[in-house]
Amino acid sequence: xxxxxxxxxxxxxxxxxxxxxxxxxxxxxxxxxxxxxxxxxxxxxxxxxxxxxxxxxxxxxxxxxxxxxxxxxxxxxxxxxxxxxxxxxxxxxxxxxxxxxxxxxxxxxxxxxxxxxxxxxxxxxxxxxxxxxxxxxxxxxxxxxxxxxxxxxxxxxxxxxxxxxxxxxxxxxxxxxxxxxxxxxxxxxxxxxxxxxxxxxxxxxxxxxxxxxxxxxxxxxxxxxxxxxxxxxxxxxxxxxxxxxxxxxxxxxxxxxxxxxxxxxxxxxxxxxxxxxxxxxxxxxxxxxxxxxxxxxxxxxxxxxxxxxxxxxxxxxxxxxxxxxxxxx
Ligand SMILES: Nc1ncnc2c1ncn2[C@@H]1O[C@H](COP(=O)(O)OP(=O)(O)OP(=O)(O)O)[C@@H](O)[C@H]1O
Ligand SMILES: [Mg+2]
Numbered sequence: 520x521x522x523x524x525x526x527x528x529x530x531x532x533x534x535x536x537x538x539x540x541x542x543x544x545x546x547x548x549x550x551x552x553x554x555x556x557x558x559x560x561x562x563x564x565x566x567x568x569x570x571x572x573x574x575x576x577x578x579x580x581x582x583x584x585x586x587x588x589x590x591x592x593x594x595x596x597x598x599x600x601x602x603x604x605x606x607x608x609x610x611x612x613x614x615x616x617x618x619x620x621x622x623x624x625x626x627x628x629x630x631x632x633x634x635x636x637x638x639x640x641x642x643x644x645x646x647x648x649x650x651x652x653x654x655x656x657x658x659x660x661x662x663x664x665x666x667x668x669x670x671x672x673x674x675x676x677x678x679x680x681x682x683x684x685x686x687x688x689x690x691x692x693x694x695x696x697x698x699x700x701x702x703x704x705x706x707x708x709x710x711x712x713x714x715x716x717x718x719x720x721x722x723x724x725x726x727x728x729x730x731x732x733x734x735x736x737x738x739x740x741x742x743x744x745x746x747x748x749x750x751x752x753x754x755x756x757x758x759x760x761x762x763x764x765x766x767x768x769x770x771x772x773x774x775x776x777x778x779x780x781x782x783x784x785x786x787x788x789x790x791x792x793x794x795x796x797x798x799x800x801x802x803x804x805x806x807x808x809x810x811x812x813x814x815x816x817x818x819x820x821x822x823x824x825x826x827x828x829x830x831x832x833x834x835x836x837x838x839x840x841x842x843x844x845x846x847x848x
Contacts, residue, residue, distance in 0.1 A: 523550040523592065524732050525574070525700060530587035532569050532578070541803045543569045546587070547758045548830070549751045549837075551700070556726060556733040558747035558764075560740070560779065562800055566756040567736045571702050574601050575619045576609050591617070594699065615645050618693045619702040628677035628685065635673035638692060645696055654695075661691035664728075665721050683714035687721065694725060703735040707742065719745055740783050744768060752776045755801050755811040762836040772836070772843040774816050810840065818842040 532544040544566040551557050559567045572578055574589050589601040591612070599612065621627065628637060638658040642649055659669035665687040672680065672688055680688060686706065693701060706722075707715040719742060726733060737743060743750060743764065750767040752760040752775060760773040771777045778796040798815040801807050807814060813823040823841055830839045841847070 522553050523590075524553045524555075525551040525592075525734070526588075526590040527570065528588045528590065530570060530573065530589065531585040532566070532573055533583055533585055534579070534581045535583065536581070536804065539804050540583075542806060543582070543756050543803060544573075545756045547753070547756070548587075549758055549761050551732050551734055552748075554726070554730045554732055555748045556735070556746055557749045557751055558743040559734060559736045559751050559753060560738070560743060561753035561775075562779075563738075564800055564803075565753045567753055568704055570753075571619065571704055571734060571736060574702065575613055575617060576601070576604070577619075591700075614641065614698065615696045616698055617700040617702065618696075618698045619704070620689060620693055620706055621704050627689070630677050633674055633676055634680075634688060638673070638695060641692060642695055657695060658691070661694050662688065664694075664725070665691045666717075667691070683710055683717065686710060686714070686718055690718070690721060690725070694729065697729065698731055700732045700734070703733065705736055705738070707737075707739075715742070722746060740780065750776075752779070755806070756803060757811060757839065758830075758837075759812065759840065760836070760838045762838075766836060770844060772838040773812075773840050774818055774842065774845065775812050777844070778815075812840075816842075818845050 527547055527549050530544055530547045531542070533540040533542050547566070547570055549557070559571065561567060569578065569582065573584060584602055587602070591599045591601055593599060593616065599608070601609070604612070628634070635655060635658065639651055639654055642654045655673070658673065662669040662672055667684060667687055672684065677685060707718050710718065722733070723746065735746065747764045750762055750764055751758055752773060754775045760771065760776045762771070767776065768780065771780055775796070781794040782796060784793055796815055801811055801814070809824040809826055810816070810819070810828050813819040816823065828839045828841050830837050
């Protein structure tokens with residue numbers, strides 16, 4: 520039985536640039552299950568933010584969706600294609616069903632309004648018939664859940680809160696309409712380690728409590744191991760591997776996933792021995808032939824430089840490589 524809530528099917532997105540079209544996402548497919556937490560990983564520039572923002576319809580003007588669908592299974596079981604919704608239909612789904620929190624989104628608060636007005640406005644923009652008292656009551660519960668003092672936070676201006684407090688307040692705010700999917704783009708990047716740890720624990724608690732699905736983007740694989748059920752590895756705009764979190768860490772199939780894992784700094788490794796994947800990500804305007812990863816891959820052969828590998832689907836994972844785990848397909 521299928522239990523996906525969000526399904527990316529063959530998504531391709533490009534940006535118009537002075538040099539020509541830059542292929543930021545190409546033929547990307549993966550699913551997010553109901554209540555599942557999916558990590559999107561890959562080096563800078565591989566298309567993570569682009570594919571995530573396409574869901575909520577806020578791509579930059581230079582972007583063009585060249586093909587594919589993002590299917591969303593609504594609460595009533597009907598299916599919406601996020602790419603073909605009207606502005607109004609999308610507005611109805613955003614916040615109530617799907618919310619996205621951005622890289623450095625602490626600045627998304629209005630600086631000249633106290634926090635409580637931002638809770639009131641968010642609810643009133645999407646739900647009618649709730650009194651201020653009811654909304655504030657719920658806001659207090661959520662702020663307590665993220666371990667903040669509601670009396671203090673609600674009547675503060677955003678600049679009066681620390682970075683970690685703002686992030687937690689934003690988390691409470693995103694939960695106020697009880698969304699079914701939360702998308703987080705590097706939610707903890709700007710925070711110190713202890714605060715990051717706290718936010719992660721809160722996210723896990725909240726998932727358990729509200730059972731929403733989570734898509735999160737990160738460069739930190741320790742966050743992946745704590746928060747993800749499933750890992751989607753992107754390289755140069757393509758999804759090169761999807762795997763359950765344990766399988767990803769214990770036996771990655773794509774040499775790129777393997778490289779990312781080997782590049783994690785360990786306490787036991789001196790900085791001289793630190794591994795890094797050789798070479799750079801390719802030019803997405805003038806992409807190499809064959810497998811996009813082959814110029815950097817230890818297992819590449821003649822076929823890899825000539826043919827683009829298709830995706831192989833196994834029971835609970837997929838990969839696009841002629842030499843998964845260094846062997847032969
Ligand atoms: N507005 C834009 N105009 C032109 N190119 C863009 C634009 N935004 C992103 N790109 C390009 O699209 C590609 C994918 O970018 P994207 O921001 O989605 O990557 P990312 O995986 O989120 O990277 P990071 O980890 O650095 O956030 C990159 O090559 C980037 O340079
Ligand atoms: Mg990004």
